[in-house]
Amino acid sequence: VPASSKVVRDERFATLDDQDIKHFSGIVGSKGLVVDKDELEVANTDWMRKFKGSAQLLLRPQSSNQVAEILKYSSSRRIAVVPQGGNTGLVGGSVPVFDEVIVNLGAMNSIISFDEVSGILICEAGCILETLDKFLADKGFMFPLDLGAKGSCQIGGNVSTNAGGLRLIRYGSLHGNILGLEVVLSDGTILDMLSSLRKDNTGYDLKQLFIGAEGTLGVVTKVAVLTPQKLPSVNVGFLACTDYTSCQKMLLEARKHLGEVLSAFEFIDSFALDMVLKHSGHRHPLPDAKEKFYLLIETTGSNQSHDKEKLDNFVETVLTQGLVVDGTIAQDNTQISNFWHIREAWFLQLPPLGKAGAVYKYDLSIPIKDLYNLVEILRERLGGLATVVAYGHLGDGNLHLNISAPDYDEKASFFFQIEPFVYEWTAAHKGSVSAEHGLGFMKAHAIHYSRSPETVELMRKMKAMLDPNGILNPYKVIA
Ligand code: FAD
Ligand code: MLT
Ligand code: ZN
CATH class of the missing domain: 3.30.43.10 (Uridine Diphospho-n-acetylenolpyruvylglucosamine Reductase, domain 2)
Known part of the structure; x- marks a missing residue:
């Protein structure tokens, strides 16, 4: 288009x-x-x-x-x-x-410094996320953000989209992990906010403005980030639930029993999993399961036998409670990466990069209790016109709603069943029309579903002050 x-x-x-x-x-x-x-x-x-x-x-x-x-x-x-x-x-x-x-x-992809005592990394904005993570792994640390695009995305892009990713439930958002930035403003001023202090309450925290600004307020050129230790014990379970209520109870139970080691809580529905398996050739981790919901739960800690025992006990408990009807725990690193490959393939194997046509993607934050209702309602609205599949970062209340159709056609009748309904429904349930991907060009028109007119007006004033000629990424975000 x-x-x-x-x-x-x-x-x-x-x-x-x-x-x-x-x-x-x-x-x-x-x-x-x-x-x-x-x-x-x-x-x-x-x-x-x-x-x-x-x-x-x-x-x-x-x-x-x-x-x-x-x-x-x-x-x-x-x-x-x-x-x-x-x-x-x-x-x-x-x-x-x-x-x-x-x-x-x-x-601009140089690593400028790394302090092993504080775990603070300072680098240029063009560093690839995976390169940074590998650099840190050699030193016993890890990047607090991980996502399927890690082999290509740059830290400057991650900061500018305030990317969330697979482990936000454990390590929090970039608003907390980024300690400092260097940003170039539209008039060429180099704004040095490259603090590497954990605590720094001297006036307004201006760097936060540029985290998630999607390139509309300045160009991020350097980044200081707080990185955690890379812990040796990782365990992953793949579990099947019959209904969405059980998925919600599972989140509560996971927090209760695995709290300090829980590092991912992801979900996928059977419609999405079927599509992924069909197009990717991956084997179903639970070949006999015919359930509607699947959870990938990861723990990360420092003691393998203790952490494994915790996850085993947890799975046994939720099986006994009937919250889960089938499940498996990865037995080795190969199985762990297989499970994660299936998770990342949830997206990579979907169209248009996969083989099933075009995909309309909606990245939404919705209160967890209501989150899957939208999927069911939309499935009903669309009938057989398009396939509605869902997955996402359930632990963060982040739904990735994907509608697979033969083509991109915003004039087709099915499209009018999707938009503006998806945005209206999300707003009515006090959700956000962009959980983690940003507004960009696609959703610039939709900002008012999640922000009040007064808030958008203040954003416009800030944009006008920092970029008076409007040259930075026009037509995007608050176009
Ligand atoms: P780009 O795509 O190049 O740019 C993104 C935006 O940032 C643009 O508006 C651009 O103008 C601006 N920008 C880029 N660099 C700078 C800079 N230095 N200064 C100022 N502005 C800049 N997102 C998530 O949040 N969670 C996920 O789990 C996730 N998984 C993904 C998986 C896949 C396979 C893919 C393809 C994407 C995924 N994303 C995810 C989307 C995510 O937004 C990006 O992957 C990533 O954060 C963007 O980084 P990038 O370097 O590619 O930025
Ligand atoms: C993910 O969680 O896989 C990404 O945010 C990409 C997507 O929305 O599919
Ligand atoms: Zn995501």
Whole structure:
């Protein structure tokens, strides 16, 4: 879908000319300036292949000073810019809508320092998440964020989307783990907020503004993050529940019995699991189970025999209580990674990257008691027109509602059964229309379902103050 079919280009933005290209070339040099059509095609297209821009220029700055020079010049000429990390975002925020210049941080990928006593890592924004995690693992630490896109996404992108991921239930959100940032503002000011202190109550905590700002307020260039110890004992159970009430009770029981070691509580319904197994070739972890809900529960601790015994006892208890009707605990690391591969395949194997057409994705926070009602209601509304599958971070109240259809067609009758209903229902139940993926381009129009007019107005004022020419990621978030 060309994203531009929904909005009109803001004609106040300049169109690039030869002088501009020459100027940018003077800042980033020939290795940082990309005009090659194939490379531009990739950078213009989002990970879902659903949104596509038409940037004629991609810049790869190698330092914060270069980012500052790029933005200063862009502001002066009113050239619109899209900050880009690994381009794995799921809401069309990381690609241009029209001809905005793409500024990709990938060449700024140095690890600046790591302090083993405090566990504080400082690095440039273009570091790939998995690279950071491997670096930390060698030192006995781990990154407090993990997600399926870890091999491609950059820490600057994670910060800018305030990514949640698979272990938020244990390690909390980036708002807590990020201790400091360096950010370049649209006029080229380099804002040094790179504190590496756990406690720092000197005035407003401005870095928080940029965590989750999706590149609309500044470009994140450096990050300081608090990392936990990597604990040696990991255990994973895959359990089947007949109904959603049991899933909720399972969360309560898991908190009660596994509290201090619980590190993931994920769910998938049978519709999603069937689809994943069909397209991925993975074997069902519980071949005889025919239940409607499955839970992946992970514990992480420091004592293998103690932690394993805890999970075994827990599973026995919930089986006896009838909350779970079938279950298995991974016996070795291979099985653990198999279970997690199935979890990550929940998404990777779904269309359009898989084989079943197009997928309409909704990433919602909903009070846990109501969360699955929406799935059932939508299934009924859509009848056989499209397949509704659900999974998500149940421990965090985060539903990933996916509707698989033959094509992307926002004029098709089934689409009108989905939107705006999904957003209205979520708002009516005091949920959020974006739990962890952000608003980007896809949901910029939907912000008012989750934020009051006064709040959105304040956001607009803040945007106008920090980016008076509106050059940073236009048409996104509060477009
Ligand atoms: P991009 O996609 O390049 O950019 C995302 C947004 O941030 C854009 O608006 C962009 O303009 C902005 N941005 C990027 N870098 C910067 C910067 N340095 N400064 C300012 N703005 C910047 N998300 C979750 O929360 N939880 C998950 O479990 C999860 N799993 C995923 C699994 C898969 C397979 C995929 C493809 C995505 C998943 N996501 C998940 C989506 C998630 O938002 C991204 O994977 C990740 O956080 C984005 O990082 P990125 O470097 O790819 O950023
Ligand atoms: C996940 O939890 O797998 C990601 O957020 C991606 C998705 O929504 O499918
Ligand atoms: Zn997710």
